Amino acid sequence: MSATNITEENLTQIVLDRTKTDDPRFQEFMDKFIKHLHAFIRDLEPTEQEWFTAIDFLTRTGQMCDDVRQEYILLSDVTGASMLVDAINHRGLGSATETTVTGPFHAKALEYEMGTMIARGPELERGEQAVVRGKITDDDGNPVEGVRIDVWQSDDIGFYDSQDDKQPDMNLRGIFTTGADGEYWFRTIKPCSYPVPTDGPVGELLRAAGRHPMRPAHIHFMIDAPGYERLITHIFSAGDEYLESDAVFGVKDSLVADYIPNNSEEQAKELGFKTPFFEMNFDFTLKKSS
Amino acid sequence: MSATNITEENLTQIVLDRTKTDDPRFQEFMDKFIKHLHAFIRDLEPTEQEWFTAIDFLTRTGQMCDDVRQEYILLSDVTGASMLVDAINHRGLGSATETTVTGPFHAKALEYEMGTMIARGPELERGEQAVVRGKITDDDGNPVEGVRIDVWQSDDIGFYDSQDDKQPDMNLRGIFTTGADGEYWFRTIKPCSYPVPTDGPVGELLRAAGRHPMRPAHIHFMIDAPGYERLITHIFSAGDEYLESDAVFGVKDSLVADYIPNNSEEQAKELGFKTPFFEMNFDFTLKKSS
Numbered sequence: 269m270s271a272t273n274i275t276e277e278n279l280t281q282i283v284l285d286r287t288k289t290d291d292p293r294f295q296e297f298m299d300k301f302i303k304h305l306h307a308f309i310r311d312l313e314p315t316e317q318e319w320f321t322a323i324d325f326l327t328r329t330g331q332m333c334d335d336v337r338q339e340y341i342l343l344s345d346v347t348g349a350s351m352l353v354d355a356i357n358h359r360g361l362g363s364a365t366e367t368t369v370t371g372p373f374h375a376k377a378l379e380y381e382m383g384t385m386i387a388r389g390p391e392l393e394r395g396e397q398a399v400v401r402g403k404i405t406d407d408d409g410n411p412v413e414g415v416r417i418d419v420w421q422s423d424d425i426g427f428y429d430s431q432d433d434k435q436p437d438m439n440l441r442g443i444f445t446t447g448a449d450g451e452y453w454f455r456t457i458k459p460c461s462y463p464v465p466t467d468g469p470v471g472e473l474l475r476a477a478g479r480h481p482m483r484p485a486h487i488h489f490m491i492d493a494p495g496y497e498r499l500i501t502h503i504f505s506a507g508d509e510y511l512e513s514d515a516v517f518g519v520k521d522s523l524v525a526d527y528i529p530n531n532s533e534e535q536a537k538e539l540g541f542k543t544p545f546f547e548m549n550f551d552f553t554l555k556k557s558s
Numbered sequence: 559m560s561a562t563n564i565t566e567e568n569l570t571q572i573v574l575d576r577t578k579t580d581d582p583r584f585q586e587f588m589d590k591f592i593k594h595l596h597a598f599i600r601d602l603e604p605t606e607q608e609w610f611t612a613i614d615f616l617t618r619t620g621q622m623c624d625d626v627r628q629e630y631i632l633l634s635d636v637t638g639a640s641m642l643v644d645a646i647n648h649r650g651l652g653s654a655t656e657t658t659v660t661g662p663f664h665a666k667a668l669e670y671e672m673g674t675m676i677a678r679g680p681e682l683e684r685g686e687q688a689v690v691r692g693k694i695t696d697d698d699g700n701p702v703e704g705v706r707i708d709v710w711q712s713d714d715i716g717f718y719d720s721q722d723d724k725q726p727d728m729n730l731r732g733i734f735t736t737g738a739d740g741e742y743w744f745r746t747i748k749p750c751s752y753p754v755p756t757d758g759p760v761g762e763l764l765r766a767a768g769r770h771p772m773r774p775a776h777i778h779f780m781i782d783a784p785g786y787e788r789l790i791t792h793i794f795s796a797g798d799e800y801l802e803s804d805a806v807f808g809v810k811d812s813l814v815a816d817y818i819p820n821n822s823e824e825q826a827k828e829l830g831f832k833t834p835f836f837e838m839n840f841d842f843t844l845k846k847s848s
Contacts (some may be wrong), residue, residue: 273810274641274645274807274808274809274810275645276642276646276649277644279638279642279645279807280638281642281643282638283637283638283807284767286697286767286803287768287769288768289766289767289768290765290768291766294724294767296579296587296602296767297602297604297608299602300598300602300604301598301635301637302638303601304597304601305593305598305600305637306595306596306638306639306642307597308590308591308594308595308636309639309642309646310642311590311593311594312586312587312591312642312647314587314646315647316643316644316647319634319639319643320560323628323630323631323634326616326619326630327623327628327629327630328621329616329620330616330617330618330619330620330621330622330623330630331620331621331623332620333582333617333620333621335672338613338617339617340613340616340617340620341613344609344613347573347591347592347595348569348570348572348573349595349596349599349609350609351564351569352566352569352570352596352600353598353599353604353606353609354606355564355565355569356566356599356603356604357605357606359566371576415693417815454708462797469698475586476579476581477576477577477578477579477584478577478578478579478582479576479577494639500800513576516568517564517572518564518575519564520563521563522644537837557779
């Protein structure tokens, strides 16, 4: 096929023929990327102005990114792409705990003893005190020892430490390691629903699409243990008004848990809490590495 | 469909159902973007690491852009997307001159009298002198008066003025306006084949794909006249070794023209040229606005 007679009909094949690499997976990536990109353009038939607008959007999305802001992950999240990649990569979980998106807020955290209070900022004065507990088992129900549990969450008004100068460094984050009983627990302030960042191109997209930017309240967990697949997930707060319409499509029924109020003065005193405080229990089941 | 039971199977429909806008074209854009993006992911089944690599590539492509560098247009160009959008938007040209990509190097230029020498930099000492001439007609062959012809090109070693500090501002660019005869002409230095910029993410992509970055030598034309469709095209230099493998897929047979050597001392003297100089003739046919 002559490449000096480019037409609407032959163009896609000419572009496909051009990539010749020794890496079969990269070849597959390029072939499928070109095919789907061209199929999108042929289906949409954008005007030149519309295509320029799309290019400008993608440009500004990249330019919005820096060390603490990743607008392309956010774009992947709000288009459901991140959850689709997550679903494809975590098939056949069986009885293991379901996964959800990592999100853009994971960061370095300190290692703590079980039971540590991970809230150390202004939210202590305002928020609802909670104790989070559970057990980590394999799919036969045996406790798993030496599990590294990395947790991170927003404060009671929806901000992560990296978004808020008033919070101390590494606030509302922590890493815990299980003992022989596979149990974990820590103290915190209940997380709050919050908007994904809306001051960039993704915010424009959500407004244009008639979509709200809210995520239901949740605590993130990244759980690692030798011999098991890494588990990245959230535990969502039951009753949150955004559970049905999470801006990043991350909610699964099995990942929703109640914060149950507790009025025991004695238990509150043991925890250093006031009454009522809240208890949330969630057990995780790990999948063996294949 | 409950949005708290997200699965690999129902996710795409849940994302599609979320966009509800009063703008039918934006609705169509979002629906088709989501469908094709998800189809690409389902077809490729990227690992989480591969998806992160893709996000990092898109991020860096945006970050490479500034006032004089547009890496996303370049990405659109090297993937054939720009030529496909061009083809879709210029169907049914009939006998009118074919179009090709705008490219990233169009910039402000000065208005000149016909015949002006647009080369004013170091290329004057090195390059091959050329006179470019032709006529602008409608599709009945009638000359068109008052046509604004905006031309831009690389120098004899492949650099545009914006890429080269040694070239004067607005070098190798110019705007000409036809009289009643519809004719145009200007003097210049023959353009040269050149690589698209390879120091950014698109360069990485081309290397990984086993593709060269070269474009065959060409002069850009953007031609505007009241009552006619804007014509954006190139005239490529016949015999160029990259005509069959243009990195941006822009070549069409009808847009290739010869630079014919001329040894007439008399004609050279009239033009202020040495012998041999080169003559390139190209007539443009405009399409009436619909």
